Amino acid sequence: MSVMTIRKTKINTLMENLATTADEERAIWYGHVANITAYNLQYKENLTPDYDFDKKEWILAEDLVSELKSLMYNIYTNDGNCFLQQKWIDILQTIIDRDKAKTELAEGQILVSSLVK
Numbered sequence: 613m614s615v616m617t618i619r620k621t622k623i624n625t626l627m628e629n630l631a632t633t634a635d636e637e638r639a640i641w642y643g644h645v646a647n648i649t650a651y652n653l654q655y656k657e658n659l660t661p662d663y664d665f666d667k668k669e670w671i672l673a674e675d676l677v678s679e680l681k682s683l684m685y686n687i688y689t690n691d692g693n694c695f696l697q698q699k700w701i702d703i704l705q706t707i708i709d710r711d712k713a714k715t716e717l718a719e720g721q722i723l724v725s726s727l728v729k
Contacts, residue, residue, distance in 0.1 A: 614654075614690065615647075615650050615651045615654045615655070615686050615688070615689060615690065616651070616682075616686050617647055617648060617651045617659065617686070618644065618647050618679070618682060618683050618686060619669070620644065620661075620662035620664060620667070621667045621668055621669040622669055622671065622679055623640060623641065623643075623644040623683070624664075624665055624666070624667060624668045624669075625668040625669055625670075625671050625676075625679075626640050626671075626676060626679060626680055626683070627640045627641065627665075628668060629671075629673075629676050630676055630677070630680060630707050630711070631707070635703055636703055636706075636707055638700070639700040639701075639703035639704050639707075640680070640683070640704070640707075642696055642697075642700045643683045643684065643687055643696060643700065643704055644661060644662075644683070645661050645695075646687040646694065646695040646696035647683060647686045647687050648660070648661050649695040650686065650687055650688055650689045650693070650694070650695055651686070653689055653693065653695075654689045654690055676711070677707075677708055677711045677712070680704065680707060680708060681708060683704070684701070684704055684705075684708075687701075
């Protein structure tokens with residue numbers, strides 16, 4: 613297990629594409645700060661959060677939730693220390709669960725439409 617930092621440009625893209633409320637945007641941002649904190653503690657570094665909210669990067673739509681899961685994994689140190697309040701972790705999990713439900717619904721619709729033909 614190792615802690616990797618998630619680029620702020622990815623964080624901005626996640627916020628823009630996955631967050632549907634201000635709290636969800638804040639949870640993703642706090643996840644970024646928690647990720648940097650976990651990385652700094654784990655590796656005795658001194659990285660600072662990036663406050664540029666304009667720069668984004670290309671992420672395939674099907675990879676957005678995977679990137680959010682990666683962020684959630686990387687808010688913990690190797691010893692299991694986490695720097696994000698449970699309230700915000702729960703919100704991040706809600707985003708992941710919502711996307712999973714959308715994916716399952718879409719897959720079910722595709723299956724039903726192929727059976728109807």
